[in-house]
Amino acid sequence: MALSQRYRMTAQRRVILEELRKVSSHPTADRVYEMVRLRLPRISLGTVYRNLEILSECGMIQKLELGGIQKRFDGNANNHYHVRCIHCDRIKDVPIGPITAIEDALHGKSDYEIIGHRLEFIGVCTQCTKER
């Protein structure tokens, strides 16, 4: 929360960041916990949550807060969109840049001062397409 804090690079924080950057699966916090625990068996789930929060605050990772119950985390901090499989909840990056035109569509039509948007695509992943 405190943006003026001096953050320290602990082993836990480094490993969480490394593991998250290794995968493209957009894991939940407890999946990250599982992944990290292979290298740091004594790490606690609370530490994972705390660090995911701090890392996303610092802009080193991304916290995805769209559909779904659990939050997902993305080692790629660059702003980009995602597709979520409606059946299995698998999330994949989408290879298109930010569509700024979306906000233009709203110009002068809302009394809110528009500062951004959240967009997520819904679809069916290749695996689920096969299985049905």
Place this chain on the structure above:
Amino acid sequence: MALSQRYRMTAQRRVILEELRKVSSHPTADRVYEMVRLRLPRISLGTVYRNLEILSECGMIQKLELGGIQKRFDGNANNHYHVRCIHCDRIKDVPIGPITAIEDALHGKSDYEIIGHRLEFIGVCTQCTKER
């Protein structure tokens, strides 16, 4: 869950629907509970949750599952977008229709079969603009 069920119009369900249609505030489940309790003091929170679920399943209301911790409900079942105030979380309808072109931008660029999108605008409401 069971789509083949025969739903009954109980007093509780009717009042929840009526109250939700009265407001444009996109309340959380417990706000709906408060609203409904003025007319049905003995209703339980569980009943409110169960009915909000059923009503949105039937397409009579909308469940908003974008940013934020708590789900929000919308008495207007027509598909439309929302703006969320980044400071106070107030949600307002946005007077533009579905932007189908958004999905076209993705054509051929993802191996997911795209079936839709979720979009929410982020902004600052008039009240929060004044207060800052």
Place this chain on the structure above:
DNA sequence: TTATATGCAAATGATTTGCGTAGTC
């Protein structure tokens, strides 16, 4: 009459937090 719905309370599940100790800067 009979399946669906309710009220109540307890359970669940994700996330957060308090606290005493450990480690970084």
Place this chain on the structure above:
DNA sequence: GACTACGCAAATCATTTGCATATAA
């Protein structure tokens, strides 16, 4: 050495669920 972070366990908060009873169709 001072302050941030950790591990652990308990707390929180939104939401869901089991169960006995009530009610719509």
